[in-house]
Structure formats: C-alpha cells, structure tokens
Amino acid sequence: MCAANTTHNNLQWDVLTIKRPGLTRNLPAGKEELMWVANSSTLIYGERDAVLVDTFLTTEQSQTLVDWVVASGKNLTAIYVTHGHGDHFFVLAPLLERFREQGRSRRRRSSRP
Numbered sequence: 001m002c003a004a005n006t007t008h009n010n011l012q013w014d015v016l017t018i019k020r021p022g023l024t025r026n027l028p029a030g031k032e033e034l035m036w037v038a039n040s041s042t043l044i045y046g047e048r049d050a051v052l053v054d055t056f057l058t059t060e061q062s063q064t065l066v067d068w069v070v071a072s073g074k075n076l077t078a079i080y081v082t083h084g085h086g087d088h089f090f091v092l093a094p095l096l097e098r099f100r101e102q103g104r105s106r107r108r109r110s111s112r113p
Contacts, residue, residue: 013044016068018061041065043072050074054082055091062091066098 017040027034039061042053050072056065069076076099079092 010046011044012046013042014068014072016041016043016065018056018064020057020061041068043069043074045072045074048075049077052076052079052095055079055095057090059091059094062094065091066094069095070098 017038019036019038021035021037039054039056041055044051044053050069052069056062076095079095081092
C-alpha cells in the first residue's frame with residue numbers, strides 16, 4: 001500500500017494505492033511481477049469537504065479505504081466512479097453505510113449525458 005499527497009492552491013489530494021492479484025495466469029519464468037495489479041483511490045479535499053474518486057475490489061481493501069478516509073477528518077460529500085469496472089466500485093456499500101451514518105454522504109445521480 002502506498003499513499004501520496006499533493007497540494008495545489010486551495011485543493012489537495014491524497015492517493016491510496018493497493019496491490020492485488022491480477023487475472024494473468026501461467027506467466028513465463030521471470031515475469032512474476034505481472035501477476036499483480038495496482039489500484040488507486042483518490043481523495044480530493046479542501047478545508048472541510050472531500051470527494052472520493054474510485055474504490056477498491058475486496059471487503060478488506062474497502063475497510064482500509066474507509067479507515068483512510070475517516071483518518072482524513074474530512075466531510076465526504078461524494079464518491080465518483082470513473083468507469084464501470086468492478087475494481088472501481090464493488091465495495092461502495094461499506095463506504096456509503098459509514099458516511100451515511102454520519103450524515104455525510106448521500107446518493108446522487110450521474111450527470112453524464
């Protein structure tokens with residue numbers, strides 16, 4: 001797991017990266033590093049509020065993500081899923097439950113055309 005932080009004007013962002021097994025099987029000798037896939041989730045935030053971009057694939061990864069967002073101390077106002085692959089949204093439920101309990105996050109419809 002890796003986290004990065006960058007500051008620009010009044011907005012900041014942190015990136016949480018996890019490594020998980022990929023779908024590639026029967027790799028040639030010496031190419032074992034191709035068995036792993038990196039996933040990232042980005043928290044974009046100002047002084048009080050934050051938007052989360054993408055989630056992860058497994059329940060364990062989701063708990064890590066929930067803990068990471070809670071530790072930020074920010075008011076999570078939205079979760080943006082960049083595209084329809086499962087590793088970007090499968091574990092939305094624990095995040096929505098956690099932040100709805102605090103009255104922080106509510107379901108919104110996509111504004112895509």
